[in-house]
Amino acid sequence: xxxxxxxxxxAVNSGKSQFIRTISEIEVVSTERKATDEETRRxxxxxxxxxxxxxxxxxxxxxLHLFGTPGQKRFDFxxxxxxEGMLGLVVLVDSTRPDTFRETLRIIxxxxxxxxxxxxxxxxxxxxxxxxxxDEVRLAxxxxxxxxxxxxVAKDREQVKNVLLELLYxxxxxxxx
Amino acid sequence: xxxVGNLRDFGLSDFLYLVDRGYKTGMLVLQRPGDQARLxxxxxxxxxxxxxxxxxxxxxLLLRAGKITAEQxxxxxHLQQTVATNxxxxxxxxxxxYITREGIIRAVRSQIEETVYRLFSWTEGDxxxxxxxxxxxxxxxxxxxxxxxxxxxxxxxxxxSRIRDRIPTLDVIVxxxxxxxxxxxxxxxxxxxxxxxxxxxxxDNIAAxxxxxxxxxxxxxxxxxxxxxxxxxxxARAQVLIAPEVQARARALVEEPDAVAPVPGDGVxxxxxxxxxxxxSGPRLAPGGANGISPEARGAVQVRRGVIFRIIExxxxx
Numbered sequence: 500x501x502x503x504x505x506x507x508x509x510a511v512n513s514g515k516s517q518f519i520r521t522i523s524e525i526e527v528v529s530t531e532r533k534a535t536d537e538e539t540r541r542x543x544x545x546x547x548x549x550x551x552x553x554x555x556x557x558x559x560x561x562x563l564h565l566f567g568t569p570g571q572k573r574f575d576f577x578x579x580x581x582x583e584g585m586l587g588l589v590v591l592v593d594s595t596r597p598d599t600f601r602e603t604l605r606i607i608x609x610x611x612x613x614x615x616x617x618x619x620x621x622x623x624x625x626x627x628x629x630x631x632x633x634d635e636v637r638l639a640x641x642x643x644x645x646x647x648x649x650x651x652v653a654k655d656r657e658q659v660k661n662v663l664l665e666l667l668y669x670x671x672x673x674x675x676x
Numbered sequence: 677x678x679x680v681g682n683l684r685d686f687g688l689s690d691f692l693y694l695v696d697r698g699y700k701t702g703m704l705v706l707q708r709p710g711d712q713a714r715l716x717x718x719x720x721x722x723x724x725x726x727x728x729x730x731x732x733x734x735x736x737l738l739l740r741a742g743k744i745t746a747e748q749x750x751x752x753x754h755l756q757q758t759v760a761t762n763x764x765x766x767x768x769x770x771x772x773x774y775i776t777r778e779g780i781i782r783a784v785r786s787q788i789e790e791t792v793y794r795l796f797s798w799t800e801g802d803x804x805x806x807x808x809x810x811x812x813x814x815x816x817x818x819x820x821x822x823x824x825x826x827x828x829x830x831x832x833x834x835x836x837s838r839i840r841d842r843i844p845t846l847d848v849i850v851x852x853x854x855x856x857x858x859x860x861x862x863x864x865x866x867x868x869x870x871x872x873x874x875x876x877x878x879x880d881n882i883a884a885x886x887x888x889x890x891x892x893x894x895x896x897x898x899x900x901x902x903x904x905x906x907x908x909x910x911x912a913r914a915q916v917l918i919a920p921e922v923q924a925r926a927r928a929l930v931e932e933p934d935a936v937a938p939v940p941g942d943g944v945x946x947x948x949x950x951x952x953x954x955x956x957s958g959p960r961l962a963p964g965g966a967n968g969i970s971p972e973a974r975g976a977v978q979v980r981r982g983v984i985f986r987i988i989e990x991x992x993x994x
Contacts, residue, residue: 501980501983503980503983503984503987522994555987555990555991555994557983557986557987557990558986558990561983561986561987561990563987563990586980586984597679597680597681597682597685597686598681598682598684598685598686599685600685600686601685601686601841604841608911628677629677629678629680630677631679632677634698635679635694635698638693638694638697638698639686639690639694641693656994660991660992660994663991664988664991664992667984667987667988667991668988670984671981671984671985674981674984
């Protein structure tokens with residue numbers, strides 16, 4: 500059985516859970532490490548690890564796993580686990596929130612420094628009035644031309660499919676070099 | 677559609693870079709309590725700027741700059757309103773001999789530059805970019821290179837917090853952007869900036885450059901921050917270390933989450949806390965770009981090409 504892993508990452512509220520929910524064949528599994536006592540509840544921010552997991556059966560012998568992982572620095576250690584067998588990743592950006600661009604930059608910088616791999620950026624929430632366009636997101640994040648910045652409404656299955664397909668094409672392009 | 681945000685989250689130099697590279701035309705309005713500025717752009721060039729002025733007229737600008745007297749301004753305006761209705765005020769002033777054409781350009785240029793440089797000290801303030809809005813009808817516009825504006829503006833930055841956004845650690849290594857010579861043509865550098873510029877080799881980190889130039893680490897960071905903001909150089913790579921105890925803890929968390937106690941300092945930084953000095957930093961790489969994909973990732977892809985084709989087919993059918 501081939502298990503292929505793709506990671507969906509991005510800043511808080513960038514749409515990771517919705518993205519996976521839209522495309523996954525199974526009910527998305529969302530995990531959260533619950534605070535167990537008063538002290539940890541008080542420090543809830545430091546004691547919660549939220550992950551989303553979805554799956555697409557490709558064939559009897561191939562399954563695609565989708566992991567939605569927080570991008571904050573405190574979850575750096577998760578990359579150690581997720582990067583095993585990972586082919587590429589989707590970085591989601593909340594196009595309506597320029598205040599999250601800085602965090603997105605840190606996420607991209609982190610995984611590039613940790614283990615560079617193919618990725619695409621999806622400018623989510625394009626259906627909202629104040630969304631920055633993909634080209635503007637590209638400039639704001641200073642992404643090179645080779646990186647695809649794709650429009651996205653994470654509730655729209657066709658657009659989610661498009662993002663995953665574009666990532667797969669980028670992965671193939673790497674393979675063909 | 678207007679682009680809106682706050683300078684706290686997306687700095688002025690970031691926005692100027694976006695305008696420059698996006699060849700945008702329009703008006704950027706910056707606002708904070710009791711303070712407002714408007715910058716006008718034409719195809720990515722800064723062409724006009726004004727701050728806290730309800731009067732955009734050229735005559736008032738030249739009067740404020742001490743280039744003409746109030747009487748000269750009033751007379752020129754009178755002529756424009758009575759006998760020379762189709763003539764720009766600037767031309768009337770030149771024909772009257774009150775000021776030269778070059779004098780007008782210098783005064784306007786100075787106003788634009790000083791206005792925008794002052795704005796670099798704003799650490800927060802709402803901004804709104806309205807595409808295709810033109811400068812006031814009578815204003816004299818002068819296209820200015822954004823790279824120079826950024827370099828000069830950054831010279832006036834004196835806080836670590838903004839610089840750390842791009843340069844979180846002295847281990848950062850920078851390299852020249854794709855066409856540094858082309859981009860550097862229009863930029864004026866100070867002697868110290870040249871000293872740093874000449875030391876950039878894609879191998880030495882910032883700490884080494886500071887040692888080699890005998891400049892302070894802050895000065896080197898500020899200078900390199902300016903280069904980055906102006907698009908002259910790019911962050912090449914900084915090492916990311918994951919401590920063995922963190923790796924062990926990660927594994928334990930996956931295997932037995934409740935048994936792992938939280939570690940002090942593993943939390944979200946407090947609001948406004950600068951990035952960790954040991955935090956990660958690196959390039960935003962393209963697949964197969966100059967810095968390349970890691971051998972592990974490339975190897976995984978090679979092995980699984982057939983699988984990838986099947987996934988593509990499967991996703992197309994969803």
